[in-house]
């Protein structure tokens with residue numbers, strides 16, 4: 001059976017980018033067709049300035065939102081990364097396989113370290129070693145597929161390199177995983193700056209749709225999205241990034257709604273280029289995008305409200321998920337420890 005692993009960092013409130021780039025597929029497709037592990041990767045949130053109470057709150061909220069989106073603890077394992085020690089145990093071994101040069105080449109390291117330097121904060125060492133921990137998250141489960149948005153592809157490529165190198169040096173231990181991206185909306189852009197990614201840690205939220213934004217705010221953000229200087233609706237990501245982003249969002253939301261209604265993914269007019277042909281004004285397009293996004297978020301928010309009222313039940317899910325995860329990861333990490341020459345502890 002295929003094994004799938006993916007994770008999400010509790011560094012901010014989840015966005016429509018997280019949902020369309022990753023969560024929607026985890027829920028609609030991935031959990032049903034594989035041994036699937038999904039993690040709130042809280043240790044990764046410590047690589048930048050953070051407030052302990054906020055991390056706790058966001059970790060709970062993220063897990064609750066994943067359940068509200070439809071992850072089913074009967075079919076997949078949902079857990080918090082720091083509850084499963086195997087991730088950090090394996091991370092160190094992978095730091096011993098990775099090189100300083102390849103870690104410094106990571107785009108996210110370059111961008112985030114530049115930002116930290118600018119603000120005079122100092123760059124945490126863990127920001128550099130982050131991809132080794134992410135590789136450990138993936139390799140500890142002998143993962144075949146890693147469903148992520150476009151921005152995580154480079155980290156998964158590095159994970160592949162580390163797995164191959166480890167296996168060559170120390171014997172076949174890890175499965176070499178591959179990243180999978182959604183057919184549309186693998187990179188949802190900021191509605192106010194469609195040349196930049198819609199990211200949860202942005203300072204200004206005007207171009208970001210948060211999953212828990214109230215629905216009038218969602219509509220307003222979509223209606224105020226920056227479009228391009230042309231007037232006709234065409235799908236061209238390079239020349240018309242604003243309109244292309246809206247078409248991607250519309251296509252992905254329609255596919256999500258169709259899959260949720262049991263029609264199977266990909267149906268329901270989910271090709272952004274084809275959708276463009278049915279509009280002759282930006283206003284009409286924006287209204288349909290707003291309707292589609294609200295259509296996705298309304299039931300999610302209703303389920304969230306019910307689940308958030310019973311935090312004990314969410315904690316029980318996370319405890320059970322960690323138990324399942326540990327049972328799979330421990331023998332893999334033990335095998336890696338033995339392979340590099342460390343004496344067995346048990």
Ligand code: TYM
Nearest residue numbers: 006007008009017018021022134137148149186187188198
């Ligand atoms: P994170 O927390 O930034 O994002 C979680 C998932 O959401 C996707 N995503 C997007 N997709 C499309 N458009 C966007 N604007 C957008 N913003 C975010 C991300 O690609 C990701 O799939 N390093 C990872 C977390 C991680 C992980 C892992 C992922 C840690 N260990 C192991 C997979 C496997 C991260 O920071 O994702």
